[in-house]
Amino acid sequence: MNLHALRIFVEVALRQSVTEAAAALAISQPAVSAQIRKLENELGVALVAPRGRGIALTDEGRFLLEKARRIYDWEREIEWQLAEIKQGKKGKLRIASTYLPSHYLVPKWLAAFKRQYEQVDVEIRTRNSAQSIELLLGGQVDLAIIIKESWDELPVRRVHMTDVLYWFILPADHPYAGKEVSMEQLVQEPFLLREQGSSTREWLFSLCREHGVKRPRVGLQYHGLVESIQSVRAGYGTMLAPALAVKEMVDRNEIGRVTVPGVEIKRPVYICTREEEVSHRPVVERFLGMVLGTAAPDKKADP
DSSP states (O other): OOHHHHHHHHHHHHHTOHHHHHHHHTSOHHHHHHHHHHHHHHHTSOOEEEETTEEEEOHHHHHHHHHHHHHHHHHHHHHHHHHHHHTTSSEEEEEEEOHHHHHHTHHHHHHHHHHHOTTEEEEEEEOOHHHHHHHHHTTSOSEEEEEOSOOTTOSEEEEEEEEEEEEEEEETTSTTTTOBOOHHHHTTSEEEEEOTTOHHHHHHHHHHHHTTOOOOEEEEEESSHHHHHHHHHHTOOBEEEEHHHHHHHHHTTSEEEEBOTTOOEEEEEEEEEETTOSSOOHHHHHHHHHHHTTOOOOTTOOO
16 A cells, blocks of 8 residues: 555545645645545545535545554654654663672662663563673673673673672681681681682682682582572581672671681672674663763773
8 A cells, every 4th residue: 555645645534625635745736636546546446525625535435544544643653662762761671690780789770770761671680690791792681780800801891880898608606707717727618609600609719729728618509699698597608708698697697707817809890781882772871871870881991
């Protein structure tokens, strides 16, 4: 169906006048009449009939007008929706995040974002660092928010958001609870480790190398931070845990904290995008603008 002719028909039908429709469309009356005849020939039905100085709609014309008005209502809706998407007010935001940012940082960012952009659909996937980067580079998410020190020239742009303090924790009744011990002593304890690909696991091993001690004995291996912390709370194992996740339990004496002389562990949180992307979808730009302010992504940012 010729949509240009259909638009002209709608103007004629609503005004019941070829003359008024031609004036409204800024085209000649013969051009309007020609388009109506063209549409009638295409559809094989009469759409209008003369009536005095104007026109009247046939039954087929009234039917077509009803349907055509819906088409143009949809057209306006599409234009409005696309404008909203272009402005970042609608669309979908896909985020991959490691557990700590996902549970302690991202929720407050998303709450602020959704208050401004309620029509944006947000999907967040909680994964370890390696999996989050894989999702980002595979185009399955728009952003990755992770805690990571070593980047190995990964093709990502990143911005340092904040630092997170980490503590060594163990059962509340452990002899080392509330004490200061050497790294060599601490690694004799059975440690709870995260799965392969976890940046916390990699960082602990790096810390052992720096202090010239062997890797700790693996007591249990978990695929989640909460499960690991609950094991310590239940009375087994030592682990490196973010203070954000365990401070209240330490304050309530549900788990113990042990310190190592000269060791203050702070780990960086980064927000990452794909390196090859010069620009982002508007909804992604809106979120980055809110979270980062005036900060600009820098591939070479120091960890």
